[in-house]
Amino acid sequence: MAVPVGADAGWVPHVHEVAILAAAQVFGWDAPYVAGVTAARLHGARIQSIATAHVTVPRQTRRLRLHSPDGTVVFHQRAERVITPMWESEDPWSIDSTPAGPWLDVHEGELCTFRLTSPVQTVLDLMHAPSRLGHATETHEVAWQLVQRIGFDECHAAAGGQRRHRAAHAAMDLRPTVPPPEFWRKLAPRPDVPGSRP
Numbered sequence: 001m002a003v004p005v006g007a008d009a010g011w012v013p014h015v016h017e018v019a020i021l022a023a024a025q026v027f028g029w030d031a032p033y034v035a036g037v038t039a040a041r042l043h044g045a046r047i048q049s050i051a052t053a054h055v056t057v058p059r060q061t062r063r064l065r066l067h068s069p070d071g072t073v074v075f076h077q078r079a080e081r082v083i084t085p086m087w088e089s090e091d092p093w094s095i096d097s098t099p100a101g102p103w104l105d106v107h108e109g110e111l112c113t114f115r116l117t118s119p120v121q122t123v124l125d126l127m128h129a130p131s132r133l134g135h136a137t138e139t140h141e142v143a144w145q146l147v148q149r150i151g152f153d154e155c156h157a158a159a160g161g162q163r164r165h166r167a168a169h170a171a172m173d174l175r176p177t178v179p180p181p182e183f184w185r186k187l188a189p190r191p192d193v194p195g196s197r198p
Contacts, residue, residue: 013111015071016042019053020114022064022073031058033104034116035076035125036133037142042107043119045145047138054133056102056117076133078102103158119146120158127167144174 016038023032036054037047051071061075080101103121106113117125123143130139152172159168 012069014109015051015066015069015073016053017109017111017114018066018069019055019064019073021112023055023057023075026061027057031080032056034107034114035122037126037135037139039116039122040126040142040146042116043122043146045142047134047142049135049138101161120150120154123147123150123171124155124158124162124164124167127170128164143171147171147174
């Protein structure tokens with residue numbers, strides 16, 4: 001592993017960069033992406049579990065224990081047929097019919113440029129499976145930090161292409177303001193929840 005130019009004598013790589021490099025060695029650069037609370041941290045959220053990196057890959061993969069830096073890589077299986085490249089579109093959520101699949105951004109690190117879930121995708125994933133993509137005790141707080149800057153239309157568009165309607169409802173419930181009525185009409189109902197919005 002090459003040390004970046006200008007790095008201090010005691011430099012060690014970030015856990016998430018080692019994680020994505022390890023995943024890319026097996027699956028190439030088109031499949032893996034950073035997700036969960038790890039992506040949330042790169043989007044500016046404050047998290048506690050900085051020594052654990054969450055990476056999504058197309059096949060089931062065992063955890064990887066790192067020694068320099070000290071940390072753990074948790075791989076999550078999700079085989080993607082389609083993704084929404086957020087870095088190629090200025091306003092994708094203004095379109096009623098958006099592609100299925102996760103919404104991804106790109107991040108330039110010290111060692112490589114890699115893909116990660118966008119803020120809205122990160123929130124939807126955390127609300128969909130709180131204990132899977134981070135520590136269950138902190139995912140709610142992390143999602144709350146990110147959801148404050150996510151628009152209703154953006155959340156609806158991302159959820160609609162992935163059947164993440166319940167996650168979108170839960171995410172919008174974290175916001176301090178009430179969504180406009182048309183937001184709830186765009187989402188599928190929650191018949192299993194008494195009194196749920198239509």
